[in-house]
Amino acid sequence: MKAEIISVGTEILLGQITDTNASYLASKLPELGIDLLWVTQVGDNLGRLRDCLERAWNRSELVLTTGGLGPTEDDLTREGIAEMMEEELRVDPELERGLREFFSVRSFPMPESNIKQATIIPSAKAIPNPRGTAPGWWVERGGKLLIAIPGPPSEMQRMWEKEVSGRLRERLGHEIILSRTIKTLLMAESAVDEMVSPFLSSTNPTLAVYAKPDGIHLRLTAKAGSKEEAEEMIARREDDMGSILGESTWGHDDETLESVVGTLLVEKGLTLATMESCTGGLLANTITDVPGSSNYFKGGLVAYTNEAKISYGVDAMLIATHGAVSPEVAGDMAEVARLRLGADIGVGITGVAGPTPVEDKPIGTAHIAIDDGREKRLVFGIYPPLRHEVKRRATYHALFELRRTLLSTR
């Protein structure tokens, strides 16, 4: 199936946002065996949008659009599709009811201009969007398919995952395509690439390597006549790679480091507390991104100064002797957090996020400690010397080590 993506929005053409929707969808289509041949970005202009839609509808079997489904005058995707298809836009009573309810639940009057989000053409079916006011459109005509999805990434991704990909898979017939993503930390992309290179040329299952914020991901995709067969192909290939990847693997598919850690804490009935300096709250913030984290996360202390560390209970002598950026202080931070907040495990992070070095330690240095009351696991990291990178990498590194500690805890 030949597919095409059209991303709608003048803000993309002005360079105000990068079109990550197109790359998200592009990365998902191969799993369904769909070939993406073109991506076009076009502004909020009815004539040009209609032209793009027409060309796409003529040359492709599947057209995916994102954006332009908002409530303002600039949002023209509905109008563009209606013109291209020569169908009439009408307010759908059920969509209108849903829209008015969305606003009334929030005790917010609905601006009358929003009513355009309840319009639809006869060939289209609305796709639910609980995250926003713009439903998507699923349009089938003459054996071709056009799917219009809202532009805000959280709405787009949910709609793809929960509403669109399953229906597409069904429509495409019986070949089963299964994917499994293996997530690793602490290895460089080029190193992983070299290690798994014997498998990169395989066509079924395929293997692709991606560098992501939380480490290197390896994605296996198998095509087969049945789910069981595809699963077995993937399992075998994963075994092949097991010894190569070793202990750097921390999770699969939708798992995140914070969800993996959360699940282990719940399983073992343990609680957690943190004290962080260079990550400035990102560790606590990441841990609390997991729904239900209030069941195991007692709290976190952000100590951006030595005084703050000392006021929380870190030993001032340790700071004076070893410096604030030292394994000794990281260890004490972990212990103090644990005791102070009555948790089973404490995590401490101290390092240099930049822009200036601290105590002659270079930007990008961090010491991480995990204290479970019996022993302290101490690790050291050097990351690219950019503020955001240091915060992010040190946070993931700490969660990775916390996972290791939890795995060895009974």
Added chain:
Amino acid sequence: MKAEIISVGTEILLGQITDTNASYLASKLPELGIDLLWVTQVGDNLGRLRDCLERAWNRSELVLTTGGLGPTEDDLTREGIAEMMEEELRVDPELERGLREFFSVRSFPMPESNIKQATIIPSAKAIPNPRGTAPGWWVERGGKLLIAIPGPPSEMQRMWEKEVSGRLRERLGHEIILSRTIKTLLMAESAVDEMVSPFLSSTNPTLAVYAKPDGIHLRLTAKAGSKEEAEEMIARREDDMGSILGESTWGHDDETLESVVGTLLVEKGLTLATMESCTGGLLANTITDVPGSSNYFKGGLVAYTNEAKISYGVDAMLIATHGAVSPEVAGDMAEVARLRLGADIGVGITGVAGPTPVEDKPIGTAHIAIDDGREKRLVFGIYPPLRHEVKRRATYHALFELRRTLLSTR
């Protein structure tokens, strides 16, 4: 001048990389008064690439391509342009000399396939690329212009900055285009749209409304014969909108709420401390995203349980009487953070991030307090009942109120 970008590379269509080249170039073109009307991404396929180039050459005055200039068989941009222009590719002796030198300087034998990077067509002039082996192409014919730029972002950006943008500016003459973004919080997109609707149809300056994570942004863009004139047009239109937007405006252009707050804290010589529950560290994390925040941010306390709040010093009686999610407790959290960490100003946030309601208060409720030692500013927010939204919105809301407090502080 109507422009179009073509990004070449199958890796974009597979979602393996995001096309940041297009958004980089898109963000640069408005400064030159160039209107970007289309961006197309196409794979390493000669037929489809030539089609895209042909369409672009017919409908646009300036075509920018990135990618496909490498030395491998997959790199087809040169071939595509030559076919489209019906001109012959020949090895240019001077380019060949340069290429051989590039390799010999690095004491690296030149793979013979690299010679294709020294080929060019008669209408094209080579653009130097000291960062790599692929020169760019500057092609002029019939009053139209095509510029082919290598794909690696560091080569692309250098070529744009040092070689292309200046020549383009010279060729275009003197029209100046200036933009200014006004950033607001606490208003819905559709409401802002309605309020500023009289200005939305203006063609110079233009006005566009965008919903962003940190609120609603309004972007004014003016074209004029001189910088001063364009600046005045924007200033006048901004004044027109001032009374409409009122106190909801918090910043401009590249400013973020955290940078605005940071600048005010530095100006006034004040320090900050935080205690947060439902935002789980996101407030501290956002504050510490600003380089130099260690100069004013003393530290933050994340209190995910009532015991943690009480252990930090929050009054247990207040929690028992009013509930943990109450203005009284938010106020006490702000005060305790301020006193505990020896800061001038304390911020407290308590609320319900979900997935379950707390004390019968619905998901998405938050109380925020700013305590400057003289008085407490208390505000209340209701946000969309999704964990991430609650964390994000409550954090920005708190920073917005902190800005207000700082502005009224001498």
